[in-house]
Amino acid sequence: MSEPILVLRSVVAGYGAGDILKGVDLEVQPATVTCLIGPNGAGKSTVLKCVSGLLRPRQGSVTYRGDVIDPLSTRKRLSRGIVHVPQDRSLFPAMTVWDNLLMGGYAMKDQKEVRRRVEQAADTFPICRQRAHDHAGSLSGGEQKQVELARTLVLDPGLVLLDEPSIGLDPKSRTQVFASIRGLAEQGITVLLVEQNARSGLAASDIGAVLETGIVRLVDSGASLLTNPEVARLYLGGHATPAAATAATSAPGR
């Protein structure tokens, strides 16, 4: 196994007086999809915020490509290639799709390069060209997710953090989104995603991690977690058979 691109060591973090993360340890391998699952309030989104810099850990460290990044601002982490797509619709609804893509390269100085990358991203996600002049808010939920993923490409990211990418999507759109996420990994981009829809998330992932009450309880391959009876009982609606895993893998939208 190669050197992990992202390492969290004993990360403690929270809001106000309470700790949400109580010592998270996690390693993410490059060019893979890693899915964090767990109950509501376990701290899944908080992990992503600690990586992108929206929240500073109280203890522990976050290391990216061998460097401890805790002291870095969100902007600096962005310039190193860490892109965070938050849970709620993260587009700018009253801006055109094309302007949304251009905002993806806001942190870059070379605007000519930004425009070149926007063209490239639009080649990968054709919806961006088809709806280029429409307000992003007028797109369906699935289309908006495609634009969000396209926007992450503009920065040529090394690590993409996706918070509940399938939330609110119909099954067909969900399938498309997870296929696009697999596509990112195939391009060499590392993806760390948080997903309530554990079955779909794990099916689309190389690695799965179970987070409970602020601690990572279990890490295994996505396929193995799908067949784990305990995981199935708690997060997959009680069905964990190899057949279920196979079905989920072949149809991540289910």
Add this chain to the structure above:
Amino acid sequence: MHALIQGIILGILTAGVYALMASGQTLIFGIMKVVNLAQGAMVILGAYLAFQLFTSFGIDPFLAIPITTVALFVVGVLVQLLFLRPLRSDDRSELSLLVTFAVALLLEGIMSVIWSTSDRSINTHYANSSWTVFGYQITLVRLWAFLLSLFALGLLYLLLNRTRFGRAIRASVQNPESATLLGVQSERVSAIGFGLGAATAAAAGSVYGLLYPFNSGSHYDLISRLLSIVILGGLGSVGGAVIGALVISVSSAIVASAISPIWSEMTFFIVLLLVLLVRPRGLFGTAARGAI
């Protein structure tokens, strides 16, 4: 009928100036969710600066606008850095009412000390010139003021819609967290946005000083009108502010010519109440929310 059409012409010309003042107000609200009660005082400060440049150096108020806008831009940035930035973001909207009212009182006090509380007016050689078109009188100052306002609003539009910084402003208005995650420095955008809002007040102030006599306390009347316009148009929408200014100024002018100038002062608020009864978010409060 002649008086009515004359009133409508007057209302349209006046609306341009109010639209300019209100665009700054609504821009600041859009970016920071701050209701800037000092916007009226900034307009009056702009008028005083234009007055001083005219009386001391003979600089025409229209030509003074580049100077006054830069000066008020700096004042706006300082107000944001010194008084608004320290507020906790959770309480910023509520506390900003008190803070910006305090800034208005501070500016009023400074203006009273420097220029006294007597009425001032900027009397250029063309102050009373007018054209007669098809029997309707168009005051030259009002026409220039209207055109200047359109020009300034056009610049603002281009800034917001055709520049990288404008995209950052609009992004911050529509989704602040997402904008931060894409590298937008929201505090910097807020400071420059507040400066821009103050700069529009300066441009409008130079024109206001040409149209009306003013003193350091004139901002009370002005801020109530500006708030009526931005609430009518929909808080946070620059396009809404322009429409709101047109609706209120024209209806006010019509009432002044058709009924009585005394009632015209009330028209601002009556129109506002009637519109809010039907559309509680203002004319563009839903459709254009966040669209500035």
